[in-house]
Amino acid sequence: MINLIKKWLISLGSPPFFFTWASKFLLWFYPISFLLLLTGLIWGIGFAPSDYKQGEVYRIIFIHVPSAILGESVYLMMAIFGSICLIWRAKLAGMFLRSAAPIGASFTLIALVSGAVWGKPTWGTWWVWDARLTSTLILFFLYAGIIGLYSSIDNKQKGDRAASLISVVGVIIIPIIKKSVDWWQTLHQSSTFTITSAPSMTPDMYLPLLVCVIGFYSILLSMLLNRLRAEILARERNTSWVQQYLNNQMRE
Amino acid sequence: MNEKNTLFNWFMLVLKRDLVLSFKKIATFMIPLVFFLIVITLFPLALGTEGSFLSTLSSGIIWVAALLSSLLAVESIFNEDYRDGTLDQFLISGEPTFILVLAKVLAHWLVTGAPLLLASLISTLFLFLPEGLLFPLLISLLMGTFLLSLLGALGGALTIGKTAILSAVIVLPLSVPILILGVAVITSALNGQDFFSYLYFLGALLAIGIPGLCLATTEAIFINYD
Amino acid sequence: MDIIQNLFYMDGQGKYVWFVICFFLVTIFINFYLPNQQIKLIKKEHSQGIKE
Numbered sequence: 001m002i003n004l005i006k007k008w009l010i011s012l013g014s015p016p017f018f019f020t021w022a023s024k025f026l027l028w029f030y031p032i033s034f035l036l037l038l039t040g041l042i043w044g045i046g047f048a049p050s051d052y053k054q055g056e057v058y059r060i061i062f063i064h065v066p067s068a069i070l071g072e073s074v075y076l077m078m079a080i081f082g083s084i085c086l087i088w089r090a091k092l093a094g095m096f097l098r099s100a101a102p103i104g105a106s107f108t109l110i111a112l113v114s115g116a117v118w119g120k121p122t123w124g125t126w127w128v129w130d131a132r133l134t135s136t137l138i139l140f141f142l143y144a145g146i147i148g149l150y151s152s153i154d155n156k157q158k159g160d161r162a163a164s165l166i167s168v169v170g171v172i173i174i175p176i177i178k179k180s181v182d183w184w185q186t187l188h189q190s191s192t193f194t195i196t197s198a199p200s201m202t203p204d205m206y207l208p209l210l211v212c213v214i215g216f217y218s219i220l221l222s223m224l225l226n227r228l229r230a231e232i233l234a235r236e237r238n239t240s241w242v243q244q245y246l247n248n249q250m251r252e
Numbered sequence: 253m254n255e256k257n258t259l260f261n262w263f264m265l266v267l268k269r270d271l272v273l274s275f276k277k278i279a280t281f282m283i284p285l286v287f288f289l290i291v292i293t294l295f296p297l298a299l300g301t302e303g304s305f306l307s308t309l310s311s312g313i314i315w316v317a318a319l320l321s322s323l324l325a326v327e328s329i330f331n332e333d334y335r336d337g338t339l340d341q342f343l344i345s346g347e348p349t350f351i352l353v354l355a356k357v358l359a360h361w362l363v364t365g366a367p368l369l370l371a372s373l374i375s376t377l378f379l380f381l382p383e384g385l386l387f388p389l390l391i392s393l394l395m396g397t398f399l400l401s402l403l404g405a406l407g408g409a410l411t412i413g414k415t416a417i418l419s420a421v422i423v424l425p426l427s428v429p430i431l432i433l434g435v436a437v438i439t440s441a442l443n444g445q446d447f448f449s450y451l452y453f454l455g456a457l458l459a460i461g462i463p464g465l466c467l468a469t470t471e472a473i474f475i476n477y478d
Numbered sequence: 479m480d481i482i483q484n485l486f487y488m489d490g491q492g493k494y495v496w497f498v499i500c501f502f503l504v505t506i507f508i509n510f511y512l513p514n515q516q517i518k519l520i521k522k523e524h525s526q527g528i529k530e
């Protein structure tokens with residue numbers, strides 16, 4: 001059984017196999033991911049009870065917290081696949097970085113913007129220089145740097161390896177963001193999700209939040225696979241299997 | 253005869269080419285912007301995060317960051333074209349180099365200076381710029397960044413093939429009056445005085461700068477070809 | 479009717495929440511739209527290449 005799984009994972013490393021698998025997977029996963037996302041968002045924004053202190057504005061949390069979690073997760077994934085790209089020179093791992101970076105940057109941007117808009121009515125200011133916000137801003141700059149790096153290098157393989165290197169180096173920031181709330185006295189609310197301790201919200205609130213996080217992760221998977229497909233087609237345009245695929249597409 | 257149009261056509265040709273090239277690689281457009289924001293971020297990290305403290309420094313910090321990011325971005329003006337020989341072709345073609353320089357400066361400003369104006373809006377949130385100073389800041393930056401692109405083109409032409417830092421070192425002392433004038437606009441607005449006099453001054457610099465600096469830049473380009 | 483009013487205004491804080499929702503949706507949309515455009519472009523180029 002393990003051998004079968006190993007074989008399947010290794011065969012996923014080849015672009016044509018991955019492409020056909022991803023296309024088939026997305027056919028049924030797309031609607032599921034959107035459904036999960038919509039369920040979480042509508043439940044949270046429409047039906048969850050209002051907060052005692054903040055009223056209705058706290059509902060931004062259902063977008064803000066999942067985006068922040070995703071922004072960090074994507075960077076972690078980039079570091080993992082980056083090291084795969086560097087160590088084993090797997091082409092697909094390199095392409096993953098180019099697909100994931102803009103998505104991670106988008107989610108970090110959503111986290112920053114939603115946080116700022118949330119801060120205005122609750123703390124009275126659009127921005128405050130506390131540890132968590134600053135680390136998220138720096139994460140956004142890291143993403144921007146990686147995107148700038150690989151888009152300025154013409155040779156695709158070189159660009160992949162350069163981006164892999166810098167994402168592996170930059171992955172140190174992730175634990176810093178996690179620890180930042182413990183290290184510094186901050187204005188920011190203490191962490192809502194920890195694996196060991198209980199959340200500080202009522203179940204009425206953290207259940208929709210959980211569903212939102214799951215919804216966001218599934219949307220992330222859809223986005224990643226979609227982008228990877230586009231990246232594979234663009235890069236492997238001259239190979240026979242892509243030509244074959246495009247011919248088939250034309251006939252439809 | 254289309255005599256009247258050829259100068260304009262030449263200008264638009266160079267301008268369009270530079271713009272298309274810059275926007276093809278999202279990096280050329282995005283990097284000076286992100287650099288500007290990073291420099292802005294460094295100041296609160298280094299100096300302290302007190303709101304009232306930062307707001308007194310905000311206009312100066314934004315101006316310094318604008319200076320640094322427009323001047324470090326001048327590499328893209330001439331280096332690429334020099335390296336692949338396009339600059340040679342432009343010079344051989346017999347069309348006026350003055351117009352070439354003007355078009356390149358405008359392209360550079362559209363790619364670095366104009367986005368910088370938008371980024372400065374975000375940085376007013378980061379640095380808690382006092383209300384009412386937004387308009388003087390934007391208009392002084394508008395004129396200032398164009399002057400900086402002009403100066404940057406001169407620096408870039410002088411240092412074709414070398415690093416951007418070298419051209420920044422050459423040009424930064426020359427850009428001190430722009431910095432002083434730009435910040436003076438904002439501080440006089442802060443004190444409630446009429447800040448338009450300083451804007452006229454910047455306008456005068458622009459009026460002299462556009463012909464003068466473009467002329468100097470064409471000379472600088474020809475120096476590289478002796 | 480009352481429920482929809484409540485949902486829209488959210489005691490005066492509706493503008494913040496709805497702005498964030500719209501920003502989020504636009505960003506997600508862009509992230510799906512751009513790769514699909516890329517694929518369409520590749521298919522178009524391919525079919526043009528065959529016709530030549």
